[in-house]
Amino acid sequence: MSNPDEHPRLQRLLGAWALHSCAPDEMAEVDAHLVGCGECAAEAEQLRSAVGMLHPYADLDPSLRAEVIGTCLSIRPPQVAVPDYAQPYDAETARLDALLADLNDDEWTAPVQLEWFEGDDAASRGTSVTGVLGHLLAVDGMVSSTLGLPDPVPHAEEVTTDPTERTEALWKQMGPEQEKGARPADGRRTGTMHGAWRDHTYELIRTCSFSGNGVADINVPYGDGVVLPLRLALLDRAFETWIHATDIADAVDYPYPPPVPEHLRTLISVAVEMLPTILAARRQAGLASPPLPVVQPGAPARSLRLHIEGESGGDWYLPLDGPGGPAGPDNCVSHVVLDEVEFCRLAAGHLAPREVAVGQRGEETAVVELLYAMASMSRL
Amino acid sequence: MGTTTDAPGSAAQWERRAQVRLNRGEAAALGEIYDRHARLVHAMAARLTGDDKAAREVVATVFTRLWQHPEAFDPARYRLRTWLATETYERATAHTSGAARSAPAPGHSPAGPVAASGTRTGEPAATAGLLEVTEADSALTSASFRVRSVLRLVHTENRSYRDAAVELGISEEEVLQRLRQGLQLIAEATAAAREGRS
Numbered sequence: 001m002s003n004p005d006e007h008p009r010l011q012r013l014l015g016a017w018a019l020h021s022c023a024p025d026e027m028a029e030v031d032a033h034l035v036g037c038g039e040c041a042a043e044a045e046q047l048r049s050a051v052g053m054l055h056p057y058a059d060l061d062p063s064l065r066a067e068v069i070g071t072c073l074s075i076r077p078p079q080v081a082v083p084d085y086a087q088p089y090d091a092e093t094a095r096l097d098a099l100l101a102d103l104n105d106d107e108w109t110a111p112v113q114l115e116w117f118e119g120d121d122a123a124s125r126g127t128s129v130t131g132v133l134g135h136l137l138a139v140d141g142m143v144s145s146t147l148g149l150p151d152p153v154p155h156a157e158e159v160t161t162d163p164t165e166r167t168e169a170l171w172k173q174m175g176p177e178q179e180k181g182a183r184p185a186d187g188r189r190t191g192t193m194h195g196a197w198r199d200h201t202y203e204l205i206r207t208c209s210f211s212g213n214g215v216a217d218i219n220v221p222y223g224d225g226v227v228l229p230l231r232l233a234l235l236d237r238a239f240e241t242w243i244h245a246t247d248i249a250d251a252v253d254y255p256y257p258p259p260v261p262e263h264l265r266t267l268i269s270v271a272v273e274m275l276p277t278i279l280a281a282r283r284q285a286g287l288a289s290p291p292l293p294v295v296q297p298g299a300p301a302r303s304l305r306l307h308i309e310g311e312s313g314g315d316w317y318l319p320l321d322g323p324g325g326p327a328g329p330d331n332c333v334s335h336v337v338l339d340e341v342e343f344c345r346l347a348a349g350h351l352a353p354r355e356v357a358v359g360q361r362g363e364e365t366a367v368v369e370l371l372y373a374m375a376s377m378s379r380l
Numbered sequence: 381m382g383t384t385t386d387a388p389g390s391a392a393q394w395e396r397r398a399q400v401r402l403n404r405g406e407a408a409a410l411g412e413i414y415d416r417h418a419r420l421v422h423a424m425a426a427r428l429t430g431d432d433k434a435a436r437e438v439v440a441t442v443f444t445r446l447w448q449h450p451e452a453f454d455p456a457r458y459r460l461r462t463w464l465a466t467e468t469y470e471r472a473t474a475h476t477s478g479a480a481r482s483a484p485a486p487g488h489s490p491a492g493p494v495a496a497s498g499t500r501t502g503e504p505a506a507t508a509g510l511l512e513v514t515e516a517d518s519a520l521t522s523a524s525f526r527v528r529s530v531l532r533l534v535h536t537e538n539r540s541y542r543d544a545a546v547e548l549g550i551s552e553e554e555v556l557q558r559l560r561q562g563l564q565l566i567a568e569a570t571a572a573a574r575e576g577r578s
């Protein structure tokens with residue numbers, strides 16, 4: 001009965017056996033094996049006792065966090081609140097943290113493809129889940145070091161504000177096996193990329209909370225010669241945190257919905273409002289056609305109507321011939337309609353301009369140039 | 381930066397600091413505590429009430445109490461986790477005895493193995509059952525998504541391991557391994573709780 005050759009196979013069945021989820025003949029085989037195998041009998045008893053501790057429960061719904069904190073703060077208003085501009089970052093880092101707490105050890109090394117646009121071409125780069133966190137940490141560090149917090153990138157004084165260089169510097173110091181080992185009850189470990197990233201996000205949120213609106217407009221050197229007010233830089237970090245969380249979620253096949261509508265609306269508005277400036281920069285670089293009044297002196301400046309569909313969308317008239325230019329129904333030459341999530345994926349470089357399902361009317365060049373301007377907002 | 385939370389000493393230190401932060405009304409501290417402990421509070425509340433809507437309410441009540449009265453938690457005497465588990469137990473049992481009892485799922489007593497005696501508000505239950513439940517739910521909620529999804533299909537939805545493999549699109553071996561791993565995690569956690577008590 002207790003055939004030693006059968007031991008490994010029957011041992012592997014013990015969990016299913018304890019839960020009565022084997023076929024009847026397998027249940028009987030295990031029962032018979034337990035009579036003669038002390039090792040399996042001990043484990044079987046142990047697993048049986050664990051079954052009694054199981055209960056049918058749904059996983060914690062990520063949306064409960066905002067609900068519970070909202071209830072708390074309505075009952076006792078905070079003396080030190082998380083400022084509005086940091087709310088999306090707070091929410092998105094918490095969502096990513098919850099996803100990370102759910103990963104298996106071997107999923108930390110799952111290959112993840114990062115995608116963005118460089119010039120007018122799609123670019124991509126392979127890394128791991130750990131590598132994605134390193135990238136987020138390296139770029140978040142540009143915001144936190146502006147606030148006087150320690151820079152997470154090693155030898156940051158020698159590293160420029162280039163996000164790619166910073167990411168590579170951080171990747172270089174990180175070992176591949178960092179995320180293995182026992183997981184503590186709160187779902188993360190010290191000395192890991194997960195722990196380092198999370199502690200850093202908390203420190204950033206906390207510092208913004210204490211500094212409040214006093215720091216909202218300080219200048220953050222954000223790479224590629226771009227300088228953003230801290231408030232916008234942190235909103236962009238919330239956006240990137242979401243986009244890279246979807247990269248991780250895709251890699252490990254995990255459901256990951258978009259941010260709550262209120263936050264998504266803020267993130268979309270910020271991106272839309274940057275578009276005229278980006279379009280102007282692309283003209284300077286010869287990547288878009290020159291302003292119409294320059295080509296045809298005396299011609300009126302044009303605008304484009306951008307309609308983003310969805311709960312977090314909206315309607316904008318964007319000046320086409322210079323960021324400060326007039327924009328409204330009177331000088332509108334094109335009309336573009338885009339879905340909210342498609343817009344975000346385009347702005348994140350995760351969707352090519354030619355793949356976008358866009359509804360458009362009017363002057364086509366203006367539309368194409370705008371779509372490329374959107375895609376060019378992405379970077380590693 | 382780099383706050384350590386794994387070693388018991390530094391964890392206690394973190395909790396003392398967290399309490400000071402709560403006292404001075406720092407909303408970010410509430411978020412950090414929620415992120416660390418909400419899974420456990422929610423899982424215990426769901427076990428004890430047998431109902432997800434009730435569990436959500438219990439989670440809100442427990443964190444509201446901590447936010448409103450941070451002084452009710454004494455970091456010199458308890459770990460925050462223990463305090464939250466006790467609060468959860470009390471709120472959840474009050475909820476089930478107060479509300480019209482709905483029948484729990486077959487085979488799952490809503491109160492589980494918790495003995496109801498010996499708890500006062502703010503005092504961690506001296507009962508063995510609470511400690512075991514806390515450890516079991518800690519183990520369950522910190523198990524990976526993959527392990528939990530297999531346990532849920534097989535245990536809650538009564539699938540055979542073969543059907544679970546088909547449904548999840550993974551190999552039977554993988555299902556077997558995850559079931560065994562999940563049960564081992566719970567068995568080890570509850571055994572440690574029992575030993576700690578004796």
